[in-house]
Each structure stands twice: as C-alpha cells, then as structure tokens.
Amino acid sequence: MSNLKGRVAVVTGGSRDIGRAIAIKLAHLGAKVVVNYFNSEEGANKTVKEILETGGEAVAIKADVSQLNQIEDLKNQTIAAFGKQVDILVNNAGGLFARRTLEQFDEAFFDLVIGVNFKSTVFVSQAFESLMGEGGAIVNISSQAARDGGGGGSTLYASSKGAVTTFTRAMAKELGPKGIRVNAVCPGLIGTKFHDDFTKDEIREKVAASTPLRREGAAEEVADLVAYLVSDEASFINGNNIDINGGLAFS
Amino acid sequence: MSKNNNRVALVTGATSGIGFEVAKRLGHDGYQVILNGIEDEVGAEKVAQLQAEGVQAEYFGFDVTNEDAVNSSIQAIGDKYGKIDVLVNNAGGLGGRSRFEEMTTEFYRKVMALNLDSTFFASRAAIPYLKKGEHPTIINYTSNAGWNAGGPGAGIYGTSKAGVHAITRALAKDLAEYGIRVNAVSPGTIDTPFHAQIKSTKPEVFASWKNNIMLGRLGQPQEVASVVSFLAGEDAAFITAETIQIGGGQALGI
Numbered sequence: 001m002s003n004l005k006g007r008v009a010v011v012t013g014g015s016r017d018i019g020r021a022i023a024i025k026l027a028h029l030g031a032k033v034v035v036n037y038f039n040s041e042e043g044a045n046k047t048v049k050e051i052l053e054t055g056g057e058a059v060a061i062k063a064d065v066s067q068l069n070q071i072e073d074l075k076n077q078t079i080a081a082f083g084k085q086v087d088i089l090v091n092n093a094g095g096l097f098a099r100r101t102l103e104q105f106d107e108a109f110f111d112l113v114i115g116v117n118f119k120s121t122v123f124v125s126q127a128f129e130s131l132m133g134e135g136g137a138i139v140n141i142s143s144q145a146a147r148d149g150g151g152g153g154s155t156l157y158a159s160s161k162g163a164v165t166t167f168t169r170a171m172a173k174e175l176g177p178k179g180i181r182v183n184a185v186c187p188g189l190i191g192t193k194f195h196d197d198f199t200k201d202e203i204r205e206k207v208a209a210s211t212p213l214r215r216e217g218a219a220e221e222v223a224d225l226v227a228y229l230v231s232d233e234a235s236f237i238n239g240n241n242i243d244i245n246g247g248l249a250f251s
Numbered sequence: 252m253s254k255n256n257n258r259v260a261l262v263t264g265a266t267s268g269i270g271f272e273v274a275k276r277l278g279h280d281g282y283q284v285i286l287n288g289i290e291d292e293v294g295a296e297k298v299a300q301l302q303a304e305g306v307q308a309e310y311f312g313f314d315v316t317n318e319d320a321v322n323s324s325i326q327a328i329g330d331k332y333g334k335i336d337v338l339v340n341n342a343g344g345l346g347g348r349s350r351f352e353e354m355t356t357e358f359y360r361k362v363m364a365l366n367l368d369s370t371f372f373a374s375r376a377a378i379p380y381l382k383k384g385e386h387p388t389i390i391n392y393t394s395n396a397g398w399n400a401g402g403p404g405a406g407i408y409g410t411s412k413a414g415v416h417a418i419t420r421a422l423a424k425d426l427a428e429y430g431i432r433v434n435a436v437s438p439g440t441i442d443t444p445f446h447a448q449i450k451s452t453k454p455e456v457f458a459s460w461k462n463n464i465m466l467g468r469l470g471q472p473q474e475v476a477s478v479v480s481f482l483a484g485e486d487a488a489f490i491t492a493e494t495i496q497i498g499g500g501q502a503l504g505i
Binding site: 221224228235244 | 420424464465477481487489490493
C-alpha cells in the first residue's frame with residue numbers, strides 16, 4: 001500500500017463505523033486527517049485519540065455537512081489545522097434515519113435524507129475542490145442500495161446514493177483534466193451501527209447467508225479499498241463505482 | 252512486501268505487455284511468480300530479468316487454448332508448489348478483425364478460445380490447487396469491449412470479453428464456499444504492444460485516443476498491475492464478483 005505521508009485528508013462522518021475506519025486507516029498510512037462529525041463528539045474524539053496514540057495526526061471538527069455555512073466552517077478550520085492544501089476528500093457522512101414507505105414521506109424527511117447523503121457530497125466537494133490540485137483524490141461513499149434500490153423503506157436513502165453514484169461519474173469528467181480523480185465505493189452489508197440501528201438481525205443473517213462469501217463485511221475492509229483508491233497506486237482509476245459486497249449483488 | 256512470502260501466483264500471457272508488468276509487480280510484492288507464455292525463449296529471458304531484480308520467478312510454456320496442455324501444466328505447477336494462491340488469467344487478444352458477413356467459424360472459435368476458453372480452462376485446472384492456497388483468488392481480464400461490443404471488426408473480441416465478465420461472477424458464486432474470491436479488471440486504453448499496429452500505421456488516430464479519457468492520457472501497464480496487486484491481496488478480502496475498470500474515466504456509462 002502506497003504511503004500517504006504528508007497528505008491532508010478530510011473524512012466526513014468520521015466518528016463511527018466506516019468513516020471512523022477510513023480515518024484511522026488513512027492516518028496509519030501517514031495522512032493528516034480531519035475527522036468531521038456532527039452528532040458524536042465522543043466518537044470523533046475517540047477516533048482522533050486512537051490516531052494520536054499510534055503516532056498519527058488528526059483533528060476533530062464539528063460540522064453539519066448538509067448546511068452550507070457549516071461546510072464553510074469545516075473548510076476554514078481545516079485550513080487552520082493543516083494549511084491550504086487538501087489532497088484527499090472522503091465524502092462518507094450519510095444516514096438512513098428511518099425506514100419509510102412512499103406514503104409516509106413528507107418534505108422534511110425528504111430534505112433530511114437527500115441533504116445528509118447527497119447535498120453534503122455536492123457542497124463539501126465544491127468547498128474542498130478549490131484546495132485540491134493535481135494528484136488529488138475524492139472518494140464518495142455510495143451504497144449497494146444505489147444499485148438495487150435498497151431494502152424495505154430505504155427508498156430515499158437508495159435514491160440519494162444513486163445520485164451520489166451519478167455525481168461521481170460527472171465529477172470524474174469535470175475534475176479529471178485537473179488531475180483530480182473521483183471514484184465511489186458501493187458497500188453491501190457491512191457490520192456497523194448503521195445496521196444495528198436499522199436492520200433486523202434476522203434480515204442481516206438472511207443477507208449474510210445469501211452473500212457468496214457467507215458473511216457481513218467489516219468497516220475496515222471498506223477502509224482498505226478507500227485507502228487504495230486515494231493512493232497513487234490507483235492512478236488510472238477514475239469515475240468508478242466499486243462494489244464491495246462479498247459478491248452479494250449477483251447472488 | 253514480505254507478507255506475501257510463500258504465496259504462489261500464476262500469470263498467463265506474462266511474457267509481454269500488461270502480463271509481464273503484473274508478474275513483475277507480484278514478484279516485487281513477494282510472490283513466487285510463474286510466468287506463462289508460448290514463446291519459450293522470450294519466457295526464459297523475462298524470467299532471467301526478474302530473477303536479476305531479486306524476484307522468485309519461473310517460466311511454464313503452454314498454450315492457454317489447449318485444454319490438455321493447460322491441465323497438465325497447471326497440475327505440474329500445483330504439484331511442484333503444493334498450491335496456487337493467485338491465478339491471473341491475463342492471456343488473451345484481439346486475434347484480428349473481421350466483419351460478421353465474412354467471418355469464418357475458424358476465426359470466431361479462435362477469438363473465443365483465446366479469451367474465454369483460456370479463462371475457463373485455466374480456472375478449472377487451478378481450482379484444486381487454489382483450494383489449498385491462502386486467501387486464494389482468481390483475477391480475470393475483461394475490457395471496455397465487453398460492454399460496448401468492440402470497435403470495427405472486434406465484435407467477437409467484445410463478445411468473448413462479455414463472456415469473461417459473466418464467468419467472473421459465475422466463478423465467484425461457485426467458488427465462494429472455498430473462500431476463493433474471483434474478480435476482473437477491465438483495462439481501458441493502455442499503452443502496450445496491443446496497440447503497436449495502430450500506433451505505427453495511424454499515429455494521428457492513436458494520438459487522438461487520449462481525448463476520450465478524462466485524465467487526458469493513456470494508462471500504463473504498471474497502473475493495471477497495481478490494481479491486480481490490490482485485488483490479489485488481503486486488503487480486498489470482501490471484494491468478489493466485481494469488475495474494476497482501469498480506464499482513467501473512459502467508459503463511465505457502465
């Protein structure tokens with residue numbers, strides 16, 4: 001795995017689950033990491049502490065990345081912490097919030113889900129693109145749901161991730177000529193608090209049983225893929241949405 | 252990376268182009284690499300080159316479209332090393348160009364054999380030895396042509412690569428219970444001897460290709476090798492049945 005020493009990485013939603021694993025992995029490879037969070041200051045501090053204890057550099061910065069003024073704060077605090085160049089952006093923040101069917105949607109729920117998953121990806125990318133140059137890399141966390149429409153009641157989540165997938169391709173075209181690569185990963189069933197909160201155990205067991213590798217993935221395995229994609233090793237991979245699901249999508 | 256010590260990787264079609272870069276990369280990652288090819292002299296030369304770089308390399312000459320040769324050679328490799336950890340089905344090729352009206356059955360069978368039979372034969376023969384491997388995996392090669400059905404006269408090449416795409420998923424499902432992961436890479440336009448003819452006869456066409464690539468340049472064989480290296484390793488432990496495009500953003504609609 002390529003060394004990320006001296007690079008500055010911003011990971012949104014870095015207080016738990018996949019975002020936390022990504023922040024730790026990038027820091028272990030030498031990157032200075034901004035661990036963004038909104039709800040869990042405790043989780044973000046824990047992520048930062050783990051990085052510092054292993055000799056890495058990281059700061060926790062609070063911002064609701066669905067709000068433009070707070071994205072601006074995140075950018076300014078990033079510059080204050082690590083300077084005016086950002087090399088790596090991982091748009092990981094997101095959430096399902098609740099399982100709701102079409103007749104249960106209201107405008108506030110729509111705005112919440114689309115805001116946290118898609119609007120955040122768009123405007124955080126916009127804010128940080130100006131700090132990124134040749135050799136920069138953006139990875140967006142999409143989802144298996146973007147491919148298959150998601151499990152019951154996750155229609156808006158799946159749709160927001162579909163938008164992230166398409167945005168990734170469009171950004172790859174726009175930023176490719178500047179030497180900034182943009183890719184996405186589409187995790188399948190990963191053992192995280194996300195699923196502890198929103199997916200019943202019997203459903204998880206059923207999905208794991210029908211996954212060719214017969215298990216859930218681990219957040220660290222997604223982090224390994226993200227770390228690869230942001231490294232120079234992946235220098236000709238651009239505009240991809242890479243599935244990481246143990247073969248689930250085709251079972 | 253010393254963690255790959257004692258891991259055995261077989262790369263078909265490894266005496267030139269991308270295949271050689273893959274063998275070289277895996278060798279430097281610490282694998283014992285077996286280079287397959289059909290030109291024995293070139294094979295010996297390439298192995299000597301890698302050995303001079305400190306890589307543990309060996310050459311096995313056999314034609315990947317010859318079922319009996321594949322079976323006996325892979326058996327010999329597997330028996331010698333006791334296992335195969337990584338099989339890279341890199342061998343393949345365009346085989347020429349032909350429009351359908353004039354296409355001979357012989358040509359059709361040749362191209363299908365080169366790309367699809369070869370992948371099937373080598374994978375089937377390697378399964379008993381992959382089952383004895385550590386974190387065993389197969390990596391196949393598809394192509395943009397597998398999606399867009401190929402350029403002029405390359406329809407059967409595209410068809411064969413679409414077959415490789417499907418057999419990748421099918422092998423992944425079939426072999427998952429043994430912990431064998433199966434993925435594919437889909438190189439876009441890579442600067443290799445594959446394009447030597449057009450590079451010399453139509454340099455203006457060759458030069459224009461980069462305009463269709465978002466990164467504004469062709470890929471290098473090393474950039475394919477780095478993806479194969481990633482997929483072969485433990486960092487890709489939850490990735491199976493997947494095809495990774497290495498095109499610099501060339502074929503975004505797929």
